Amino acid sequence: MLGLPSxxxxxxxxxxxxxxxxxxxxxxxxxxxxxxxxxxxxAATGTLAGLLGxxxxxxxxxxxxxxxxxxxxxxxxxxQAIIAALFIGLGTAGLDASINxxxxxxxxxxxxxxxxxxxxxxxxxxxxxxxxxxxxxSWRAAYVGAALAFVAIALLLNLLRPERIxxxxxxxxxxxxxxxxxxxxxxxxxxxxxxxxxETAAGQWAYVDLTIERGLSGIIAGWGVSLFFAALAAGRxxxxxxxxxxxxxxxxxxxxxxxxxxxxxxxxxxxxxAALVALPLLGLGLSVFIPVLIAFTPARVGVATTxxxxxxxxxxxxxxxxxxxxxxxxxMQSLAVPVxxxxxxxxxxxxxxxxxxxxxxxxxxxxxxW
Numbered sequence: 001m002l003g004l005p006s007x008x009x010x011x012x013x014x015x016x017x018x019x020x021x022x023x024x025x026x027x028x029x030x031x032x033x034x035x036x037x038x039x040x041x042x043a044a045t046g047t048l049a050g051l052l053g054x055x056x057x058x059x060x061x062x063x064x065x066x067x068x069x070x071x072x073x074x075x076x077x078x079x080q081a082i083i084a085a086l087f088i089g090l091g092t093a094g095l096d097a098s099i100n101x102x103x104x105x106x107x108x109x110x111x112x113x114x115x116x117x118x119x120x121x122x123x124x125x126x127x128x129x130x131x132x133x134x135x136x137x138s139w140r141a142a143y144v145g146a147a148l149a150f151v152a153i154a155l156l157l158n159l160l161r162p163e164r165i166x167x168x169x170x171x172x173x174x175x176x177x178x179x180x181x182x183x184x185x186x187x188x189x190x191x192x193x194x195x196x197x198x199e200t201a202a203g204q205w206a207y208v209d210l211t212i213e214r215g216l217s218g219i220i221a222g223w224g225v226s227l228f229f230a231a232l233a234a235g236r237x238x239x240x241x242x243x244x245x246x247x248x249x250x251x252x253x254x255x256x257x258x259x260x261x262x263x264x265x266x267x268x269x270x271x272x273x274a275a276l277v278a279l280p281l282l283g284l285g286l287s288v289f290i291p292v293l294i295a296f297t298p299a300r301v302g303v304a305t306t307x308x309x310x311x312x313x314x315x316x317x318x319x320x321x322x323x324x325x326x327x328x329x330x331x332m333q334s335l336a337v338p339v340x341x342x343x344x345x346x347x348x349x350x351x352x353x354x355x356x357x358x359x360x361x362x363x364x365x366x367x368x369x370w
Contacts, residue, residue, distance in 0.1 A: 002092055003118075003119035003121065003229070004122040004125060005088055005126070005146060006122075006203060007125065008129060009027070009030065009126075009204055010204040010225060011127040011222055011225060012130045013027045015138075020081055023333065024208075025330050026081075027204060027208065029329075031200060031321065031325040032322045033082045033085040036089065037086040037087070037088075037090045038318050042318060043315065056158070058157045059155075059157035060154075061090075061091045062091060062095060062150045062151070063091070063154045064090050065095075067087050068089075069088060069144075069147035071083065072085070073141075073143035097310070097314050099115065100112075100294055100310060100314070103115055103295075109244060110241070111240070111295075112292070112295040113237070113239030113240030114237075115291070117240055120229055120235075123203065123232065123233075124226055126229065127226045131222055185308075185309045187361070188358075189316035190316065191289075191313075191351060192313040192317035193316040193319060194320060195317065195320070197321055198286065198348060199232075201340065202266075202282060204325055205325065205332070205340050206224060206279055207221050208332070210271060213332065213340070216271040216272065220276065221275055224275030224279045227276065227283070228282065229283060231280040232284075233287070234284065235284050235286075236288065252288075252292055254288075255292070256285070256355045258284055260345070260352055262282030263345040263348040264348075265281060282348075285348075290317075294313070297313070324343070328340060
C-alpha cells in the first residue's frame with residue numbers, strides 16, 4: 001500500500017497538469033515537496049516510535065497520508081497540490097522509516113525483501129489504478145480510492161497491539177566493534193542518495209519521457225512503467241524467498257550491474273524496447289539494492305549505530321529523491337532532446353562506483369561482517 005501513491009503520480013501527471021494549469025516541470029516540484037516532508041518526518045520517526053510504538057505510529061502516519069491523498073483528489077489549483085504532497089510525504093515517512101528500522105534490527109534479509117516487495121506491489125498497481133480511474137471518471141478517482149485504502153490500513157493497524165522498535169538486534173554485529181563504522185555510514189548514505197534519486201526519477205518521469213519526449217503511445221508507456229514497478233516487486237519477492245542463499249555482496253553486484261545495463265538500454269534502445277525491456281530491467285536491478293543494504297546495516301556499522309545509520313541513510317535518500325527529479329524535469333522542459341536516459345545512466349554509474357568502493361573496503365576488513 002505504501003508504494004501505491006508513488007506508482008500513480010507519474011501516470012496521473014499529464015492529466016493533472018492540464019487540470020491544474022501547472023508547468024511541465026511541476027511534477028518535479030511535487031516530488032520535491034513530497035520528499036522534503038518525508039525528510040522532516042523521518043528525522044522524528046525514531047523518537048515517535050519509541051513513544052507511541054510501531055503500530056500506533058504507523059496508524060497515525062497512514063491517516064496523515066490519507067488526508068494528503070484526499071486533498072490531492074480535490075485540489076483546484078497548483079499551490080494546493082503542493083500542500084497535498086506535503087501531507088502525503090509526512091504520512092508515508094512514518095510508515096517507511098520506523099518499519100524499516102524495526103525489520104533491520106529484528107528481522108533479516110528475507111523479511112526485508114518481503115517488506116520492500118509489498119511496497120513495489122503497491123507501486124506496480126499505481127499506473128493501472130490511474131488508467132482505470134481515467135477510463136471510468138478522472139485521475140481524481142484514483143486518489144480517492146488510494147485514500148480509502150490508507151484509511152482501511154490505518155484502522156487495521158490501530159487494532160494491533162503497539163510494539164516498540166526493537167532495541168536489541170540480530171546477532172549480526174552484536175557486541176563487536178566495527179572499524180571506521182562512520183565511513184560505512186557515509187558510503188551507505190551516498191548510495192541511498194543516488195539510488196533513491198534514480199528510482200524516483202525513473203518511476204516518475206518515464207511515462208512523460210516516453211510519451212512526450214519520445215513519441216510513444218500512452219498505453220505502451222503505461223505498461224512500461226507498470227513493468228518497472230512490477231520488476232521491483234518481483235526482485236524483492238525473490239529476495240524474500242531465497243535471499244539468504246546468496247551472499248549480500250553477490251546480490252549487490254548483480255543489482256548494480258543490471259541497473260546500469262537497464263539505464264543504458266533505456267537511453268540507447270528504440271522507445272518500444274526501452275519501455276518494455278530496458279525499463280523493467282532497470283527495475284529488476286534496483287529491486288534488491290536497498291533491502292539488502294538496510295538488512296545488513298547492523299553488520300556494517302554495529303548494532304548500537306544501526307538506528308542512527310538507518311536515519312542518516314534515509315535522510316540522504318530523501319535528499320536524492322527530492323533533488324534529482326526536479327533537476328531532470330527542468331532539463332526536460334528546457335532542452336530539445338530526451339534527458340532521462342542519459343541522467344539515469346549517470347546515476348546508475350555513480351551507484352556502481354560507490355558499491356565498488358564499499359566492496360573494496362569490505363574485502364580488506366575481515367571484521368566488516370560481510
